[in-house]
């Protein structure tokens with residue numbers, strides 16, 4: 001993610017801003033430019049981008065409930081923006097809890113879409129690809145007659161991504177994180193991981209690109225159900241840290257791929273923000289601990305370039321977090337085997353040739 005500037009007054013804007021804090025202009029996100037703009041009302045539902053009088057736009061239909069602030073071209077027949085038009089089941093907007101959950105979920109979802117659009121990853125919806133297009137269900141938990149909670153399941157199947165809406169609540173998500181013994185659990189992380197499964201379908205399976213995948217991740221024909229069951233019964237194998245980015249990645253090659261895709265986005269997107277702030281790391285007396293993001297991370301030469309900047313930066317961010325009494329922001333270690341997987345991922349999403 002990067003920073004933006006108000007078209008009216010030049011104030012620095014953040015991706016989640018709805019209004020310029022200096023001049024009060026309403027802000028909307030133009031997906032064609034992947035940029036935030038100040039807008040002024042034209043007529044009825046039509047808005048104009050400040051400084052571009054010819055450009056008429058309208059807000060995504062989900063702006064009515066302050067869930068989304070992405071813009072749609074006036075000649076676009078769709079009432080929703082390019083992110084929200086992938087939604088099928090959404091939280092109950094009749095309750096404050098449902099609205100607040102959906103606002104958090106939508107924010108994380110649009111952050112994911114920013115990265116997908118930046119990387120030009122194909123994201124057909126179900127109108128364009130009825131069998132395997134990308135579609136989201138945000139599911140409520142079921143409450144049994146005795147008051148017991150049946151948690152909705154987060155997961156992916158043939159382009160359908162289900163997100164447990166209750167994970168928008170910090171308490172629920174933190175309980176899930178500690179009970180699963182995970183070092184990191186966020187809504188954005190869920191979106192990035194589950195989308196990794198969709199990307200595997202589209203860029204590996206549907207392109208019959210199994211050979212290169214299996215060289216790096218192993219054979220995904222290993223029975224998925226029993227592999228997962230084995231993982232939940234026995235935990236990860238000793239020494240998993242040498243080969244996997246997370247314990248869960250060791251459960252099955254599909255999960256390994258989804259985890260690596262999520263981490264590729266974590267790294268690229270955080271480096272882009274570090275670049276926007278001009279952050280450079282230079283630890284006196286430690287030559288290996290220097291980094292400057294003097295390149296566009298979304299168009300990096302290779303994953304090695306990303307990793308070279310990411311390791312010093314993530315160590316610095318973790319240390320800064322500790323000074324605030326917070327846990328690691330990035331509680332992971334990039335082993336050489338994981339860097340090889342990220343190199344594969346880079347080649348795949350950038351559509352370049354992959355050379356092991």
Ligand SMILES: [Zn+2]
Pocket residue numbers: 006007008009010011020021022023024025038
């Ligand atoms: Zn402004």
Ligand SMILES: [Zn+2]
Pocket residue numbers: 060061062063068069070080081082083084085
């Ligand atoms: Zn929208």
Ligand SMILES: [Zn+2]
Pocket residue numbers: 193194197254255258
């Ligand atoms: Zn998964």
